[in-house]
Amino acid sequence: MQAVKDHKFSSIENIQKEFKNAGYICNRRIATTVYLAYHLGKPVLVEGPAGVGKTELAKTTAVFTGVPLIRLQCYEGLDESKALYEWKYGKQLLYTQLLKDKLDRIILKEERLSESIDRLHRYDDIFFSPHFLEPRPLLKALQQEKGAVLLIDEVDKSDDEFEAFLLEILSDFQVSIPEIGTIECRTRPLVFLTSNNTRELSEALKRRCLHLYIPFPDATLEKEIIRIRVPGVSDKLQKQLVHFIQQVRNMEIKKVPSIGETIDWARVLLLLHSESLNPDLVRDTLHVILKYEEDIRIVQERIHPLTESAVRTSGG
């Protein structure tokens, strides 16, 4: 297994190629960072605007490595018991009820109270053993025999406390559970953290990670992505729609269209059997790429020049 993995991560070119096979087009910078992350065993902090494929990167890496993807979605108020582990209280209670007779017998043997307590102490570890532990994503990722890809999504949404708590895991890949002790990882998981930059992450967290910034792709890369993800779109239409999207991204609107939306749009246009963009077609399908009424209005005002310029680039 390890050898196979090592082979897959043997060079930057290889990673880029394998990613492409898995349907994820990335530039050399991304591939280099993944390469480093694997070989240095460091987590990667991925930042960038919404919808540039930050989460997708982790998913693809999991597919390509052949290990499970374990995902932890962060939100305000996320805490240890939801991220790391929890005791199965129900099971513990049930078992104490079921074993009541047994326990009584154990205690009955002793005459004095202190002796019974001593006796009980000998058994108390049973109820705080791995059998009663409910692993949550972080612990699960550490326990995977063959390694895993751990995706900590939107870490900027979590609280400062949670961020601090992540530090131990990210630097040593181990967690301490007071009742059991320290649990170390079997195989180091490959960790991706994503952030939309809604708040500045702490220095300490950044220090422990490699940092990757993914901007919106340039026209060539985006065309490549469309070609791979939506096969069947004609070359001409590809050029036109990518050019159109790139123009829209430069406009002052509330939410610029992401790659996901470009792909959706390409699919829609494919369904409509369109060969080329024209203002009417764009107007009818604008809601696929723009999600705010205001944005749609702004773009609609300039729909003619935008479409014309897009059509011109494809030489049609």
Place this chain on the structure above:
Amino acid sequence: MDHTLREFIRALRNAGIRVSVSESIDAINAVKLIGYAGKEDLKNSLSASLAKTIREKEEFDACFDRFFSFDSFSDPDMTATCDRTYDSRSRLSSMLLSGDRAGLISSMIQSARQMNIAGIQFQTQKSMYVMRVLNAMGMDGVDRDIRLLLEEGTPAAQWEAAELAEARKYLIENVRDFVEKYYELFSLSATDQVIENYLRNSRLTNMEERYLHRMQQIIQRMVKRLNDLHSRKKKASRRGVLDFKKTLRKNIAYQGMLFETMWKTKKIERPDIIAICDISRSVSRIVRFLLLFLYGMNEEIARIRTFVFCSSMTEVTHLFEEYPVDQALARIQNGAGLDIMMGRTDYGRSFLDFRDKGMGSVTKKTTVLILGDARNNFYDPRTEILKTISERCKRLIWLNPESRSFWGTGDSEMPRYAPFCSLVRECNTINHLEAVVASLLRIH
């Protein structure tokens, strides 16, 4: 540790990128893995391990390009005369004459390292470093060679001497460029610190325009620190200890059985602020920084209303709702499009306007912050309005950019206004501003 990398990291630190020790170790490991061969890969991997924000990435790119572009000697116009040997000449002369650029570069870099060129800090040190590097490369040998050749006097020797002299000039030029580049990379930090200290304590009114951007950065840092400090306090105040008296009282209904627990809580004070700012020329710059501070703290401040005045007063709160802080400030600064007269400052008239427009929102929870020099151009000061404000609000703070000793001189009405204020402060440096804002946020 790799010498090149170490120097690069120093250069990064000078450019304002914070690089910790653990990050440098990552960088070393990354370079071990990637090697120096591919420049693009090297850049990507160093960027991943060293630059951790978007701003830092930009700085990093610039710094990387500058740093790794060095190792080039500009194309010499001397032609390498190949078959001749220069065994009798010094090593440097022979390298110069045979046009051995690689040799010259490595010799230059080596000498520069010996001379600890990364220690260069000031403009004035440049020529000294040029001299040192040249000497370490063996410049005296070249000079001696030229002298000997001239003494020899044969035409061939004359010609060679001329050529060598030409090459010598070329060498000096290149070393000078080299030192210049190093200066750009390494000199910033010492001066950076000095400038920051200087900026924090210098009077905002006579700040030079070119430092304004820098100031903004400093303020942003301070704002972040204050925010961190107070968000922690806020959290601490949420936690409480058991309030035993309250618990007992509450549980009388259950015959004294302690069912419900009551906790002590601290009240979090999120101040409600009304800022009244004089935007006449003499004060406008400080207004800018004060508002930058206040609006940066909007998480900790419940509500801010901002009024500006000169000859008359108007409210500008809506500007901050519509535009980003920078733009709103720019709009206020030039006073264009505001419903305001930009003549001579008239505090009395402005207070009158405030009574009509803003007095209604002054409550017992409000902190009123007035920023102005109280120079009233001998108009009626209307202290009675200030008195009303001070009676209605929780705190009235007057910030005056003038030094205390000038208060009351000429047309300054400060002594008449001061008795109605709960706090009067001189405020003309960033440090003063920080102190004021911090005191606004204190939990009581």
